[in-house]
Amino acid sequence: MYLDRFFRYALPGIFFCSFQVFAQTKPQYKLIFNTAEKLANTENHTDETDEQAFANYKKVITLLTTTHLDDAFLLKAYITTGAFLQVLDRQKEAIPYFKKSFALKNNISGVNDSALFKPLVYCGNSYYKLDKPDSADYYYKKAESVAESYPQVSELERLYNTLGVIAYATGNYKKSTTYYEKAITTLLGHSAYDKSLLVTYKSNLATAYRKLKRYNEALKIYRELLLYKVETDNLFHNIGSVYLALGDGKTAVTYLKRVKPLNQKLLNDLARAYFIQNDFNSAALKLREAAEMNARLNGSHKNSDYGITLKYSADLFMQKNDLPAALQQYQLAVNNLQFDFNSQNIYINPSDFNSVFYTADLLETLLAKATAFKLLYTQSHHTRDLEAALQTYLSFYKLADHIQRFYETDDARLLISDKKYTSHQQPIDICLQLFSLTKNEKYIKLAFFLDEENKGNTLSLNLEESKLKAAGNVSKQLLQQERNLKERITRELLKASAQSDSVTLANLKNRVNDYTIQLVKVQQKINQQTGLNKLKHPDEANDIEALQKIIPGRSAILSYHIGNADLVCFVITSAGLHFVSTPLPAGFISLVNKAFKQAQYRNGNNNKEMRNIAQTLYRQLIKPAEALLDGKENLMIIPDDELNYLPFEILAGDSGELLLKKYTVTYNYSCNVLLSGSNAGLAADATRLGIAPFNDKVITNGQNVNEWVQLSASKQEVEALNGVSFYNKQATKQMFLKQAPNFNIIHLATHAYANDKDPNQSFISFYPSQPDSAFSYKLYLPEIYNLKLDKTRLVILSACESGSGELVKGEGLMSIARAFSYSGCNNIITSMWKADDASTAYISAKLHYYLQKGYSIAAALQQAKLDYLGDDTISDGKKLTGYWAHLRLTGSFEKQDDKQYLTVVISALILLAGALMVLKSRSRFKRPRPN
Incomplete structure (x- = not known):
């Protein structure tokens, strides 16, 4: 992937065309500046012409800083000089000129902050090129803040692209696609634009697709861009990288060899392509070339490209089974990928992570290092090496957790969860092995902790975030903005899913990107106020103690x-x-x-x-x-x-x-x-809402709508609730959205659909008052995530398949039940398969009966099922598991108050007394046994 190209600016007034010209005859400093511009933009430039241009720029700056004749023009000179040096890839020299422009601007009256937009972006670009993404991010955020105040600022697309680059560098590839797409649409919105920029932005987008494993889409973009005959070397490199990701080393080499000139990234990729073809000699040769190039260009300066060279070199040593050499190379790779880590001791790993850049490569390197230590143990039989493998895995998990806290969306967090899950077996096995060897119980705690790190991680992080928001540290205005933007994004995405017209789809996608960028800004502000990304990685011992309580x-x-x-x-x-x-x-x-x-x-x-x-x-x-x-x-x-x-x-x-x-x-x-959840039980005076949209047949325009099967027993379920109830035409989606946040118990006796392939298409159905508009009566999964049900203690979804969904390894079922957990409700009763209407109504009615008696939710559901199985009026044929085992409680431990506990005890005593009376009565009339 490559950054936005930098341009030579031929016109003297291109940055600040609105600045005042103080004299009709150009003063000396302007004549010198024009000379510098001509030299800088000559077609056949040489090192000599470049130095002459730079000397003239400096003359202008020296003259104006001495005389203060024209501070506005001096501001322009600083920025132009910095941009010129940037074109020459003299980034360290460019940065001071940009910084001087920031300081000078504050002393000039009549120049608004929009003048800072370009130098802020350029300064960020220089830092990024110097492999200092944290500093780059700082200036990009400042530029973004300026753009918020001046939305018509020119070259805004440049900022969107660079924000995409930063998101890409953090491994947040989904977020980067949003920014790249926005850069492309902004550029195309101009009446005239540079096609080379379009190639750059689209190529960046395709590179993000590659990281998201959307290989066909990436290849299609790259091949279309080749027709422009611009940046062809970069495009060939990227096409080769796709084939490399696909494991096709032979085709990858074919494209990579067409790239000129050589650079570190290219040499690394060629080495990897040879490696997967088992051509280890060629791989080693390319890695030596990459190391030599790094020594010439960077000396001892740490950089991520060299980190990859070292990682691939270690992989070669692993192939040769030279584990000590591999571990030394992995350690050096970690040093180059984690800039503030400086230990060459292979038994020491990073413990604190202050950055989220180059993390994808660092995660892979830590995993490879852990594997090397585990293999070393099989040779050395030293417990120290097995312990070192475990500690490296723990460092990997700390980094993964750190990254997830910086990400704003579940999509991005799930990518990290998936990376953790693919390796989660090994560290747990190591813990159990170390326990077997040492009998030290700390390893059992570690095994439990590591297992927890791969279960519901994104959900628990979301609940933790919700807790911090509810603590009152976030402004209500920001939270409302977040809710509104989420609702808009959901609405546009659902519209897009039912749309086939390409123009309409493009417009919907553009709106989604606009809303998403706004949402990211809002969520970044929220995270600053909650401090979520500053929370430390959880300590395993403290977690177990908190859990026991x-x-x-x-x-x-x-x-x-x-x-x-x-x-x-x-x-x-x-x-x-x-x-x-x-x-x-x-x-x-x-x-x-x-x-x-x-x-x-x-x-x-x-x-x-x-x-x-x-x-x-x-x-x-x-x-x-x-x-x-x-x-x-x-x-x-x-x-x-x-x-x-x-x-x-x-x-x-x-x-x-x-x-x-x-x-x-x-x-x-x-x-x-x-x-993360609450263990508050149901209060005796809990408010109850019942909804049964399909108790009667659905009639539209005088005809029965066969799509929705009548649930004739659903009214019976809801009536047992003894609360506020809505049936049939009253039971609309709009009514539910309005009423739901006000109730402690919600019972939905309706239809639901779980889509395993695309969970976002899963939904709960309400009465179809507008059957031609699915959005008007189907409550889709993303909409449930956006609900605010903090007051709700229990949701009962006696709807078919409401507890089923796609199984995401390490996260669980992406079900409707899970969505309600996100919305703030801790306890959800759902159906794991298509339910029988009558048996579900029976169990639901009994459930409400026992809840009203003061039973806990779990005890009420247990007793309701036992009553069903013990009812002699129900035939044995209807006591198969398919009739009663579908209802599942996902929830928390309940803390019952003394009144509830007393109610349950009294109820149990009454039932016991009644049973004893029956037994006594039966024994009184029992026939005497014959002697």
Whole structure:
């Protein structure tokens, strides 16, 4: 990727054409300036003409700083001189001239701040070219602030491109595409523009696509740009880089060899292309050339290109199994990618990260270094080397966490989560291995901590952010701006998803980019006020202690980790952290998937097969931890990967007794999410909202709309709520959006759709008062994320598939339930598959009955299901798991007040007394046994 080209400015007044000309006859300093301009812009320039131009610029500056004849012109001279030096790639010399222009401008009356826009951008560019992105970012942000006040400032597209470059350098590729696209549309909005700029901006966009693995889109742009016959060397380099990313080293070399002249990035990429073809000699040759070039150009100055050279050199040593040499090279690479880190000791890693630049390469280098240490242990058998591998992984996680806190969007954070997840098995395995070797329990805590780092990470970070916002440190105006912009972006994206006209799509995309850029600015201001990006990486020991404090005495957390060879269950209670590890059974994942599929059946006789599956999974998942669950009544399940689909309530012991009968079961995404949420229970006077849009048939223009099946029992569900209810035509999306933030309990008895391929197309349906406009009655997933439900303690979605969705490794199901968690509601009851209307209504009615009796949510749902299974009026055929096991509670531990607890105790005593009376009555009339 390459930066915005810098231009020689031929016209004397191009920067400040509005400045006053003090005399009709040009004074001496202007004549000298014109001479400098002619020399600077001559077509056949040489080193000699460049030096003559620079000498004349300096003469003008010396004359005007001495005489103060024309400070406005001096301002122009500073900026022009800096820009000229920038064209010559003399960045260090250019920066002082830009800085002098900033200082001078404050002493000139009648010149507004818009005059600073270009020098701020140029100064940022110089710092970026010097591999100082933090300083570059500082000046870009100042330029952005000027542009906010002067939106018509010229060359605004240049700023958008550079902001894209900065976002790219932080690894926030999705954000960079927004800025690049904005740069392109701004440039194209001019009546005339330089096509070389268009090539630059589009090429940058394609490079971001490449990083996002949108390879076909990237190649299409690059090939279209070749037709302009501008910057062809850079385009060939970028095309080669795409094939390199695709693992096609042969084609990559074909394009990379067409690039002239050689540079460090090109040599690095050629080396990598040869490496993946197993041509290690050619790879080593190119890396030597890159190192020699770096020595000539940079000396001992740290830079990221040399960091990559060192990383690739280490990879070569790894291939030769020369692990000590590889580790030395990785360490030097870390030094060059983390500018404020200076240790050459391979056993020391960065612990504090003050930057977010070049992080993608640094993350890869830390992972490679950790792998090298693990392999070294297999040769040395020194525990120190295994410990070093673990510490390197911990450094990797600290950096990843640091980056995520700087990112503004879930999309960007999820990319980091994915990078963490792909390597999460190794450090946990190392922890367990070190525990086996040392019996030191700190390694179990570390294993648990690392497992948590790969579960619901973006959700817990979002909840943490919400807490900071709610603390009152952020202005209400900023928060409202954020909500408004999110709603606008969602609306435009949903419109685009239903649009096929290319012109309309382009307009919608432009509006999304405009809103997104505004949103980024607002979120940056919010982050400054909340201090989210300044919070330290969480400490594993403190997290466990904090977690234990919120676990009730009769409760336990079962947090699962599916390893490469082991199935690990962390058992956390108020008393401590334990773990059990068993060999991963053959076909385990297949059995879990089969259980999910079988559990949904409502027809046929699959009782025997279901019982066998349930008992097998019980032995694998629950039995190893049974000894640690003595006296426990409530289980909090933190599933891993495919276990997210499994309804644990259906598991059965050897006697056939369901887990449901022994424990209440609640699910959550991670322990970090538990810590981030509230454990407030339902108050006795909780406000309740019930919605049933499809209790009757949907009639439009006198005809039944077959798309929406009537849910005739949904009214029964909602009536049991004993709150405010809306049915059929009253149950609109608009009504829900207005009413929802005001209620503590919300019950939606409706239809829902989970789209596994595109989660953003998942939705909840309300009454289709305008059936031709899906947006008017479908509440889409992104809209739910934007809801503000801080007052809501429980949402019940007895809608089909509301708990299902795309499984994102390390994050869980991207479901409607998860979206409600984002909106501020801690407890959500959802359906994991297409529900039976009548059984769902029965369980829902019982659920509300027990909630009103003061039961906790988990206990109320458990008892409602047990009542259903124990009701003799319901046929055995309708007691298959498909009828009752779909409803799942995702939530937190509940802290019940004394009144609630007393109510539950009294209710239990009354039920017990009633049962005893029945037994006594039956025994009185029992026939005497014959002697």
